[in-house]
Amino acid sequence: MARLLITGGTGYLGQVLLRQARANGHTLAATCFSQEPPSGDGVVWVPLDVRDSRAVAETLDRLRPEIVIHTAFRQTGPDVLAITGEGAGHVAQAARAVGARLIHMSSDVIFDGERDAPYTEDDPPAPVSPYGEAKALAERLVAAAHPEAAIVRTSLIYGFDAVDRQTQFALDVASGRRAERLFVDELRCPVYVEDLAAALLELAALPYAGVLNLAGAERVSRHEIGTLMARAYGLDPAAIPAARSAESPVRRPRNCALDSSRARSLLRTRLRGLREVLRDLGRITE
Ligand SMILES: NC(=O)c1ccc[n+]([C@@H]2O[C@H](COP(=O)([O-])OP(=O)(O)OC[C@H]3O[C@@H](n4cnc5c(N)ncnc54)[C@H](OP(=O)(O)O)[C@@H]3O)[C@@H](O)[C@H]2O)c1
Structure with missing residues (x-):
């Protein structure tokens, strides 16, 4: 059992990491920024702005975590x-200074998405958006700052205890609350938040350094994700109009599918594909 610090503990992934890590018996600290953290959950909550390098260093020096997961x-x-960019550097410097294992969360949108x-893990970042540039930085x-850190590239994160942003968007479109279209040519490997959190906690205990892809096993388009989620929530998938990202006036990364075969050989935790998760949870039948 380890002393674990989750940055972004109030976030979507952070909350699930905290729940799973508590069940595993870890001693927990977490940072919050604009949100009020929950009370009485056994977590030492610390307000922290990762832009403030001195505050980051002082916080880690005081908490002395053995593992930091930077979300x-x-x-x-x-x-x-x-x-997103410089803040991650501050966390990495501070984690190195106190000898903590670091897992840094990165994203599939560091790529331009122009590949088939x-x-x-060996592909170099080629971002086309400010967010992608910040994640590449x-x-x-x-x-x-921390050469032993694991840099985890992941894809769209979804879950059901709390609905994630992408799914909520699709459900809003399917139910007619939003008039939008979903792209058939933007490909991702969405990952179930429970699988991702379990994989991250398993990885934290291993000496793996460098980039590691942790994404779902199935490559699907944003339109497919939306229609599957609509079905999972009993809405009409045909109500989601399709569009092509290639025709969008804003350049967006298209094929950001990640090959997670290295993680499959390294970890016991399985990163299931979207259809498999929906079937396992009884949300679709086919
Ligand atoms: N969600 C996805 O689909 C997805 C896809 C690929 C990669 N990722 C990566 O996975 C990680 C987690 O994503 P998520 O969706 O769980 O994030 P999220 O729900 O948006 O949570 C973001 C967290 O960052 C904290 N935060 C924001 N500004 C801060 C600052 N200046 N200093 C310190 N903390 C700050 C927020 O604190 P408050 O809430 O208290 O303000 C919150 O806890 C991120 O690194 C993201 O890049 C996510």
């Missing part, structure tokens, strides 16, 4: 580079 980030806004084949800063 905190912002996807949009003027501070995306400072929070899934991306492996984060990877560089983390690798430089």
Whole structure:
């Protein structure tokens, strides 16, 4: 059992990591930023802005975690580079300084998505969005400050205890609350938050250093994800209009599928594909 610190403990992944890590018997600390953390959950909660390098260093020096899982980030806004990019560098420096194992969360959108084949760990980032650029900067800063860190590239994260952003968007479209279309040519390997959290906690106990893809086993388009989720929630999948990302006026990464075969040989935890998870949970029958 280890002393574990989750940055972004109030976030979607952070909350599931905390729940699973508590069940595994770890001693837990977590950081929050704008949200009020829950009370009485046995977690030492610390307000922290990862842009503040001194506060990051002091926090880790005080908590002395053995493992840090860095999930905190912002996807949009003027501070995306400072929070998502430089903030990750601050966490990596502080984790190295106190001798903590570091798992850094990265993303499939560090790629331009112009390939047909899934991306492996050896593929270099080629971002086409400010978020992708910030995540690519984060990877560089983390690798430089903490060479033993594991840099985990993952894909769209979904779950059912709390509905994730992507699924909520699709359900809003399927139920007519939003008039949008979902792309048939944007490919991802969505990962079930429970599988991802279990894989991260397993990885934290291993000496693996460098990039590791942790994404779901099935490659699906955003439109397919939306229609499957609509069915899982008893909505009409035919109500979701299709569009092509290639025709979008904004350049968006298309095929960001990740090859997670290395993780399959390294970890006991299985990262199931979307259809498999939905079948296992009894949400679709086919
Ligand atoms: N969600 C996905 O589909 C997806 C896909 C690929 C990769 N990822 C990666 O997975 C990780 C977790 O994603 P998520 O969806 O679970 O995130 P999330 O729900 O948006 O949570 C983000 C967390 O970051 C914290 N935060 C924001 N600004 C901060 C700052 N300046 N200093 C410190 N903490 C700050 C937030 O704290 P408050 O809530 O208290 O403000 C929150 O706890 C991220 O690194 C993301 O890049 C996610």
